[in-house]
Amino acid sequence: MIDDQGQQLGIMQPFEAMRIARERNLDLVEISPTAQPPVCRIMDFGKFLYQKEKQDREAKKHQKTIVVKEVKFRINVDDHDYETKKNHVLRFLDEGDKVKATIFFRGREMTRQGLGRQLLERLIKDVGDKGIVEFRPRQEGNTLHLILAPAKQEAPRKPKPAPPAQQPAPAAQAQPQTPPPPATPGTPQP
8 A cells, every 4th residue: 555645554454545545535546456465556546647648648749640642643644744743752752741652553554554563663763762662562453552751861960160260350450559659849749
C-alpha cells in the first residue's frame, strides 16, 4: 500500500486501505495486480486520467502524419503531361508527403504492360535522389503502382560565426598626431 505522498504504508487488508482512502477523499487504485501481494496506491484518479490525457495530447502534437498523394498516369501520356505530373510528384516529395504513382490499364492496354513499367522506371530515374523508392512497380489486377517516399534530409547546420575582422584604422587615426607648430605673433591661428 502506497499513500498519496508516495510513502509505503505496508501490507494491509483491502477494507482498511479503502477506509484510509475515503478519509483522505481520494481513490484506491490497484497499480500492479500481478505482484504478490498486489500493490495499491491512494490517489485522485480523475486527476491522474487528466494528466495522462494531457501527456498524450502533447506527444501527439510532435507527431507528423504521413500523407500519401496519388498521381495517375496513362501509358500513352504525352511528354508535356508527363513533365507536369512529374513536377507534381517532386513538389509532393519536397513537402514531405509520400507519392503513389498509378497506371490504370483499360481493355487492350493490358497487353502493353511493358510500356507502363517503362514509364514508372523513367519516373524513378527523373525523380533521382529527391525520393526513395519504397515499393518497386507492382502489378495488382489492372493497375500498376509504385510508392515513393521523400529522401531523408540532413538538418541544416548553423554557420559558425566568423571571428571579427580587424578593421583598418581611419586615415585620421592611422597617422601619428604631430603637434602644431608654435604660433608666432601676428600670424592668424587656424
